[in-house]
Amino acid sequence: MRTARLLATLKLAALPLALPGQLEFNASASFELSGGGDKSHYYYNEIHEDYRGWRAGLAQANLMARWPLASGWQLQGRLLLERDQGQRPEQLSLPQFNLEWAPKKSAVRFTLGRFLYPFGAFNGRQLPAERTFIARPLAYSYYVNISEKAGFFPGMGDQAKIKADGETQWGSTLLYYGGYAAGLKAHWEICPRKAWLDAAVVNGAPTAGPRPGGPLKWGFASRLSAQPDFWWKQGLSLAYGTFMERTGINAGLEGLNAFRQALIGTDCQFSFGYFELSGELIAATYRVPRYQPEEGNFVPGAVHLKAISGYADIKYSLPFLGGAYLAYRIGGMRFGKIPGEGEQWDNNLRRHSLAAGYRVNSFLLVQATGSVQQVEDKAWSRHQQAFRLMVTAFY
Amino acid sequence: MLKTAFLLTACLSLLVSRFQIAHSTRGEISRGGEKAQKIGAQPPGESAHPRLCGLACAVSSKINALSFEPDIAAPPAMAARQQPPQPPPRPGNANELYGTIGLPHAGRWMARGKGYNKDGAPAMHSDDPMADPNRNVIVSAHPLDFAPALPPTPEAVVTQKEQTFLPCVLPVTVGSTVYFMNEDQFVHSIYSMTLRSIAIGRRPPGEMHPRKIDKPGVIQLTCDIHTHMRGVVLSLETPYFTRAGADGRYRLRGLPDGRYRIEAYHLDAGKRTLETTLSGGQAKQLDFNYVKP
Numbered sequence: 001m002r003t004a005r006l007l008a009t010l011k012l013a014a015l016p017l018a019l020p021g022q023l024e025f026n027a028s029a030s031f032e033l034s035g036g037g038d039k040s041h042y043y044y045n046e047i048h049e050d051y052r053g054w055r056a057g058l059a060q061a062n063l064m065a066r067w068p069l070a071s072g073w074q075l076q077g078r079l080l081l082e083r084d085q086g087q088r089p090e091q092l093s094l095p096q097f098n099l100e101w102a103p104k105k106s107a108v109r110f111t112l113g114r115f116l117y118p119f120g121a122f123n124g125r126q127l128p129a130e131r132t133f134i135a136r137p138l139a140y141s142y143y144v145n146i147s148e149k150a151g152f153f154p155g156m157g158d159q160a161k162i163k164a165d166g167e168t169q170w171g172s173t174l175l176y177y178g179g180y181a182a183g184l185k186a187h188w189e190i191c192p193r194k195a196w197l198d199a200a201v202v203n204g205a206p207t208a209g210p211r212p213g214g215p216l217k218w219g220f221a222s223r224l225s226a227q228p229d230f231w232w233k234q235g236l237s238l239a240y241g242t243f244m245e246r247t248g249i250n251a252g253l254e255g256l257n258a259f260r261q262a263l264i265g266t267d268c269q270f271s272f273g274y275f276e277l278s279g280e281l282i283a284a285t286y287r288v289p290r291y292q293p294e295e296g297n298f299v300p301g302a303v304h305l306k307a308i309s310g311y312a313d314i315k316y317s318l319p320f321l322g323g324a325y326l327a328y329r330i331g332g333m334r335f336g337k338i339p340g341e342g343e344q345w346d347n348n349l350r351r352h353s354l355a356a357g358y359r360v361n362s363f364l365l366v367q368a369t370g371s372v373q374q375v376e377d378k379a380w381s382r383h384q385q386a387f388r389l390m391v392t393a394f395y
Numbered sequence: 396m397l398k399t400a401f402l403l404t405a406c407l408s409l410l411v412s413r414f415q416i417a418h419s420t421r422g423e424i425s426r427g428g429e430k431a432q433k434i435g436a437q438p439p440g441e442s443a444h445p446r447l448c449g450l451a452c453a454v455s456s457k458i459n460a461l462s463f464e465p466d467i468a469a470p471p472a473m474a475a476r477q478q479p480p481q482p483p484p485r486p487g488n489a490n491e492l493y494g495t496i497g498l499p500h501a502g503r504w505m506a507r508g509k510g511y512n513k514d515g516a517p518a519m520h521s522d523d524p525m526a527d528p529n530r531n532v533i534v535s536a537h538p539l540d541f542a543p544a545l546p547p548t549p550e551a552v553v554t555q556k557e558q559t560f561l562p563c564v565l566p567v568t569v570g571s572t573v574y575f576m577n578e579d580q581f582v583h584s585i586y587s588m589t590l591r592s593i594a595i596g597r598r599p600p601g602e603m604h605p606r607k608i609d610k611p612g613v614i615q616l617t618c619d620i621h622t623h624m625r626g627v628v629l630s631l632e633t634p635y636f637t638r639a640g641a642d643g644r645y646r647l648r649g650l651p652d653g654r655y656r657i658e659a660y661h662l663d664a665g666k667r668t669l670e671t672t673l674s675g676g677q678a679k680q681l682d683f684n685y686v687k688p
Contacts, residue, residue: 024508064511078511127511129622193580230581230599271582271597271620317619322586322594325619361588362615362625395507 021068028394030128032059035387039380043143043157043170045373046135047386048086058089059390062127064096072102078126095126095180095210107192111185118198118223119206119237121267121280123179127394132315133355134369134388136177138331139282139309143171145346148208148245151259151289152303154338154345158378160293164249172243174263174284174309175206181221182210195226205241205261213245215256233269244289253289253298260287274319279312305345306336323359328352349375365392488651490673492536496643497684498529499664510623519621521559524641528662531564533629534645534683535636535660539670540653543634547571552603553616553626555583560616560626564662566638569611569630575604584619587628613660629660659683 033056036047063079078096083089098113117123122140125131135141145156149164156162157170185200203210204217219241226234240263244256265282284307290299311331318324331353335346353371360366368389375381509520524530548567553560556578567573577583577600587593589612595604597620608614608630618624629636639645639659652674659667664685671681 023505025505026508026511062511064508066508130511227581230579231597233581271584273598274594274596276597317584317586317594317596319594319596320592322591323588323617323619324591359588359617359619362617 021070023065023067025063025065026395027061027063028127028129028392029061030059030390030392031057032134032391033389037383037385039383040386041384042086044375045371045384045386046086046141048083051086059083060089060128072104074100074102076100093210095178107189109187111187112183114180114182114210115185115200117176117179117181117202117206117221117239118185118200119175119221119239119263120223120265120282121235121269121278123175126179127392128367128390129365129392129394131367132313132325132327132357133329133353134367134390135353135371135386137280137309137311137329138333138349138351139174139280139311140177140179141173142309142333142349143173144307144333144335145171146207146286146288146305147171148211148243149247150249151244151253151291151298152286152305152345153291153293154343162249162291162293164247172207172209174282174307176209178209180210181219193227195224198223198225202241205243206239206263207261208241208243211245213247215242215246217242217245217257219243231271235265235267237263237265237267239263249291250289250298258287259289259302261285274317276315276317277313278315279310281308281310283308303339305338307333307346309333321358325355325357327355327357329355347376347378349373363394365394366390367392488649489676490650490652491646491648491678492534492650492655492657492671492673492681493644493646493678494534494680494682496532496534496639496645496659496661497682497686498532498643499661499685499687519558520623521557521561523556523559523561525562526559528563528664529643530638530641531562531662532639532643532645532685533564533566533636533660534639534647535566535629535631535633535658536647536650537631537633537656537658538635538651538653539656541651543651545570545632545634552576553628554578555585555618555624558583558618558621558624560624563625564627564629564660566629566631566636566660567608568634569608569632571630572605572607573628575606576602583621583624585616586619588615588617590614625662627660627662657681659685661685 033054034047035054036045036052038052040047040049040052042048061081065077067075069075076096076098077094080095081089081092084091094114096114096116098111098115100109100111102109122137128134145154146152147156147169150162150169153160157168162169181200181202183200183202185198188197190197199222200220202219202221205219206221208217208219219239221239223235223237228234241261242257242259243261244250244259246256250256262285263282265280267280269276269278286305287302288305290303292299309332311329313327313329315325315327332350334348335344337343338345351371351373353369355367355369357365357367370387372382372385520526545568548571551565551567551571551573553565553573554576558579565573575585575595577598580600582597584597585595590610593606593614598604608628611630611632614628614630616626616628635647635650637645637647650673654670654672657669657671667683667685669681671679673679
């Protein structure tokens with residue numbers, strides 16, 4: 001009886017799908033063998049501290065769907081199962097779910113819902129199979145001393161362990177690592193096949209994740225991308241918004257939306273023969289409240305902090321072994337000084353990564369990445385190496 | 396009166412044929428001239444087929460007409476190009492094989508997508524009929540009693556246009572040289588997943604890149620940058636092959652007497668194999684069915 005009811009429900013749920021258009025779907029699953037140095041941490045090198053030793057398992061699974069509703073209208077979504085901050089693959093989310101309208105004979109189309117955050121080049125490479133390296137670049141993965149709940153204070157998480165809502169504050173990435181935002185986006189093909197502009201009104205600054213907490217966050221992001229020649233792609237991105245979130249620790253702090261983050265970035269890609277050179281440079285400025293861990297309160301006013309992050313990749317496809325590549329990435333972050341104090345607000349760092357990949361067949365990709373990083377003035381510098389071997393199957 | 400009419404008709408035909416020749420020559424020269432330098436830069440030993448020059452630019456739009464469809468009436472010059480290479484004449488080589496292919500249909504309400512459809516960057520795909528697997532079913536006859544001569548397939552070109560291989564299945568005899576050409580305004584990085592020595596690298600639009608196909612079988616192509624792209628070079632150990640028409644019909648002519656393994660290949664649905672014997676100039680029907688019951 002219960003089975004029959006379940007079948008009837010499923011049949012009913014499937015009915016609307018049969019009406020307007022063909023539902024297209026793809027899927028992927030990535031299994032990973034990973035290990036990290038003895039000072040590894042998810043917020044520093046994407047290897048969780050409880051899993052520094054070798055471990056193997058499911059890292060991520062995706063179900064992607066596209067459903068054309070009518071001429072010019074479509075729904076698209078991505079269901080993601082991933083490791084919860086590098087721990088177990090228990091986090092199920094819907095990072096992408098939007099309605100797109102592309103008017104006929106128009107160079108502009110609109111997207112409403114959750115969509116790819118239009119900033120930088122890396123956000124366009126969401127699936128492991130689209131990435132040369134398994135790990136994200138530093139700007140998208142390294143947590144700096146600014147938290148959406150506790151503002152800024154030096155040594156966040158590492159030296160000063162301050163809790164908010166039961167969670168130790170470790171800071172945040174310059175760009176939310178998920179790569180998606182919610183809001184309304186317009187895409188304009190300025191010059192066919194040559195230049196494009198994306199502009200979006202979204203739910204927060206680039207660093208803000210999809211956290212539901214108030215006050216209502218807002219932001220905008222835009223990206224101008226161009227292809228001046230067949231071998232050259234160039235992008236210029238700009239984003240701005242609010243990111244602070246109300247919680248017990250900042251209850252006495254007024255006007256949370258007065259604290260902002262702004263990012264400006266440029267990215268390029270050059271392709272020739274068996275080589276591909278690409279890179280991205282991002283400059284960030286913050287207007288952020290300063291927290292005093294000893295006193296447990298905030299310094300009145302705001303501090304202005306600056307940081308810059310970038311990476312350069314070189315990828316070489318092996319001419320004698322189609323589908324195989326070797327790649328090297330150098331990435332770094334540099335932090336400005338705290339106004340009036342003469343000290344940097346976080347530690348500069350540099351990361352070197354090597355990668356190799358091989359597409360076994362039309363549905364299987366094997367990738368391996370090894371990285372070392374040096375963090376200035378930290379005892380744990382050079383103890384955060386990471387190795388990852390990933391097998392991705394896709395349909 | 397009759398004489399005058401005859402004379403007028405003859406003059407008119409002469410004029411028309413001259414115009415056609417001049418027109419086609421002009422087209423060949425201008426397109427060939429444009430590509431000649433690039434083709435001249437090929438590695439030694441890989442000589443460009445002279446007609447490739449003219450074919451290159453028009454290949455994606457004309458490839459439909461260039462497919463081997465003996466059923467379709469074509470002008471003599473085109474018909475000569477459509478015919479698969481003929482083996483040396485031998486007794487009883489006038490057998491014929493024909494039939495229909497039951498073509499598969501996509502699911503009614505659900506199908507595999509063309510890759511992750513990021514908003515703002517939908518997966519590009521050409522509407523050209525030669526991008527459709529159902530328009531690229533290849534039927535080949537493999538002699539079991541004799542080893543046929545395997546002349547290289549002329550004008551074997553695979554282009555990349557709108558992030559799509561055109562044609563999506565290209566049949567050639569083993570030992571042929573296939574020319575790869577990028578017709579998009581951005582780079583592709585083409586390689587084969589089954590014959591790893593085919594790795595073209597990131598090449599500019601308009602350049603021809605020849606690769607000799609020295610092994611038989613299904614050579615799967617993809618692009619390192621646009622991973623949803625897929626195509627096949629079907630390397631055959633027989634000169635007897637054809638591409639089924641839009642209506643699913645095929646016809647193979649000039650088959651010598653003997654036993655054959657007949658194969659049909661579909662990009663998505665794979666191979667179907669049948670065996671038959673032909674003799675005495677017979678015309679035999681052999682149908683294939685890819686439709687699921």
